[in-house]
Amino acid sequence: xxxxxxxxxxxRIGGESPxxxxxxxxxxxxxxxSQRLExxxxxxxxxADALASGGKCPEALxxxxxxxxxxxEHAAPxxxxxxxxxxxxxxxxxxxxxxxxxxxxxxxxxxxxxTPEMGKMLWQSAPPPANGAVKAxxxxxxxxxSPAEDAAEFERLAAxxxxxxxxxxxDRDRAIAERDQAFAERDSAHAQLQEVTKELGLARSxxxxxxxxxxxxxxxxxxxRREVNGLRQVASGLGxxxxxxxxxxxxxxxxxxxLLSMAPPEETRSxx
Amino acid sequence: xxxxxxxxxxxxxLFYRFVLRNVWDPSHADDVFxxxxxxxxxxxxxxxxxxxxxxxxxxVLANKCFVANRETMRESTSAEPDLASALxxxxxxxxxxxxxxxxxxxxxxGDEVFRAxxxxxxxxxxCILLKDVDHFSYQExxxxxxxxxxxxxxxxxxxxxRLRAELVxxxxxxGIFRLVPRPxxxxxxxxxxxxxxxxx
Numbered sequence: 001x002x003x004x005x006x007x008x009x010x011x012r013i014g015g016e017s018p019x020x021x022x023x024x025x026x027x028x029x030x031x032x033x034s035q036r037l038e039x040x041x042x043x044x045x046x047x048a049d050a051l052a053s054g055g056k057c058p059e060a061l062x063x064x065x066x067x068x069x070x071x072x073e074h075a076a077p078x079x080x081x082x083x084x085x086x087x088x089x090x091x092x093x094x095x096x097x098x099x100x101x102x103x104x105x106x107x108x109x110x111x112x113x114x115t116p117e118m119g120k121m122l123w124q125s126a127p128p129p130a131n132g133a134v135k136a137x138x139x140x141x142x143x144x145x146s147p148a149e150d151a152a153e154f155e156r157l158a159a160x161x162x163x164x165x166x167x168x169x170x171d172r173d174r175a176i177a178e179r180d181q182a183f184a185e186r187d188s189a190h191a192q193l194q195e196v197t198k199e200l201g202l203a204r205s206x207x208x209x210x211x212x213x214x215x216x217x218x219x220x221x222x223x224x225r226r227e228v229n230g231l232r233q234v235a236s237g238l239g240x241x242x243x244x245x246x247x248x249x250x251x252x253x254x255x256x257x258x259l260l261s262m263a264p265p266e267e268t269r270s271x272x
Numbered sequence: 273x274x275x276x277x278x279x280x281x282x283x284x285x286l287f288y289r290f291v292l293r294n295v296w297d298p299s300h301a302d303d304v305f306x307x308x309x310x311x312x313x314x315x316x317x318x319x320x321x322x323x324x325x326x327x328x329x330x331x332v333l334a335n336k337c338f339v340a341n342r343e344t345m346r347e348s349t350s351a352e353p354d355l356a357s358a359l360x361x362x363x364x365x366x367x368x369x370x371x372x373x374x375x376x377x378x379x380x381x382g383d384e385v386f387r388a389x390x391x392x393x394x395x396x397x398x399c400i401l402l403k404d405v406d407h408f409s410y411q412e413x414x415x416x417x418x419x420x421x422x423x424x425x426x427x428x429x430x431x432x433x434r435l436r437a438e439l440v441x442x443x444x445x446x447g448i449f450r451l452v453p454r455p456x457x458x459x460x461x462x463x464x465x466x467x468x469x470x471x472x
Contacts, residue, residue, distance in 0.1 A: 039371035044432060046378040048404035050385045055289035061302050062284060065309050069277055072313065 107154075276316050279325050280309060286326070286406060287333055293389065294337040294397050308336040327408065331416045334398055341394050366443050367436065381439065388438035396431030399424055 029037065235242030280287070291308065292301040312332045319328050370377045378385065389397060398417060402408045403424075414421045 036371065039374060043371060043374035043378075043436070044404060046374045047385060047435060048400075050378055050381075051293060051389060051401065052289070052405045055285070055292045057284040057288035057305070058302070061288075061306065062281070065306055066277060068306075068310060069313055072310070 107150075276313060280312075280329070283326055283329070287329060290330065290333055290398075290401055290406070291337060293386075293401055294334075294394060295340050296390070296394075297340075300340055304336050304340045305333075308333045311336070324412070326406075327412055327416055330402065330406070330408075331418075334417055337398070338394060364440060366440050370436075370440065370443060377439075377443070381442065384439070384442050388435055388442065391438055392431050392434055393427075395419070396427045396434065399427040400431045400435070403428055 232242055287308075288301070288305050291305045292298055295301050295304050308329075312329060315332075319325065389400075392400070395417065399413060402413045402416060403410075408416065410421050410424050413424045417424070419427075
């Protein structure tokens with residue numbers, strides 16, 4: 001049994017038909033309810049119209065998206081597509097291996113039990129419809145009616161495959177050796193770089209130390225200069241000739257920042 | 273690709289408006305819309321030809337909006353609206369006055385409708401937009417949002433009620449209606465009794 005609230009819900013929600021078996025239509029609405037329902041429907045419609053207004057997609061955004069879609073279309077395939085392609089490749093490879101293995105197995109099965117007559121029968125039973133070079137090859141094969149010849153051919157092919165595998169192995173070993181040599185050279189260069197970096201750090205620290213020494217010497221020179229100036233004033237007050245030459249410590253600083261071996265400044269003092 | 277772009281272009285305003293109305297931060301609408309379109313393009317092989325492309329695209333957009341709103345919630349303090357406050361429309365004189373002339377009231381509201389709409393939960397907003405604006409059936413909305421039909425109906429009912437309650441609150445706060453109290457008939461809802469009128 002449905003409650004009246006259910007009926008109210010079904011009559012309020014947009015006028016869509018209720019699920020089958022719903023007997024809401026059996027309950028008539030009063031005039032007030034009908035008016036209210038109509039007013040609420042108009043309110044909902046007005047709200048929907050308001051929500052549907054505006055909000056257009058900006059043209060610039062759409063153009064940007066269209067460009068991106070075009071670029072992606074022409075870009076590399078997605079991961080799933082690549083995976084699917086790879087799966088197809090693997091399946092094709094497996095199928096070809098299966099064919100080769102089955103043909104080899106057939107040859108092995110037939111080999112011990114086959115007699116020259118059977119071999120002749122097998123080779124001559126169904127000659128392929130071919131012409132030209134293919135026909136010649138088929139004819140040469142048909143002439144080789146003995147399984148012993150087939151075995152020799154098989155052994156020859158196996159030997160060729162073995163030599164090819166050996167050559168590939170040699171190539172691989174050579175490539176590995178070259179790679180190891182390149183790694184060794186890289187390590188050696190890295191070690192040299194580290195050594196040079198270390199020496200550069202030492203040189204920098206020495207340079208900083210010498211720069212500090214030069215600064216302290218400059219400060220001492222300034223203090224001596226101040227003392228000499230004081231003595232000059234005292235001597236001039238006493239009427240005594242006092243002359244002293246002080247070399248400028250600044251002149252000893254190299255222009256390019258390199259440090260020179262600095263001799264102590266010579267002082268010349270002449271006292272009467 | 274041309275078919276895909278043409279299909280998107282045909283409904284791009286619908287799709288963009290759906291995103292704009294559903295993300296909590298409207299400044300993210302462009303990013304969410306672009307992300308949804310590109311994601312749909314990457315997975316276009318999942319669309320079954322002959323089915324409703326609009327519904328399929330709305331499903332992608334809805335998922336993107338949910339994700340964007342979750343991220344916005346982490347960043348900001350604006351949480352999901354309190355469901356307990358999503359009461360049915362108030363049976364107040366103001367509501368009765370609104371029902372007297374809904375068009376005039378909505379014209380007066382302006383952008384207040386969007387503000388009230390933003391106070392709804394994401395699911396409620398999506399249900400209202402898909403039903404009232406894009407005219408999907410309940411079954412289609414349920415498939416788009418991957419929820420039962422009954423839940424769609426619940427979201428619609430609560431969302432509409434909450435929207436009305438917000439608008440009534442707005443009408444009360446700004447004093448759109450000058451109420452003229454009149455005696456209310458016994459057992460009669462306020463809809464029938466004319467308790468106010470629009471003073472525009």
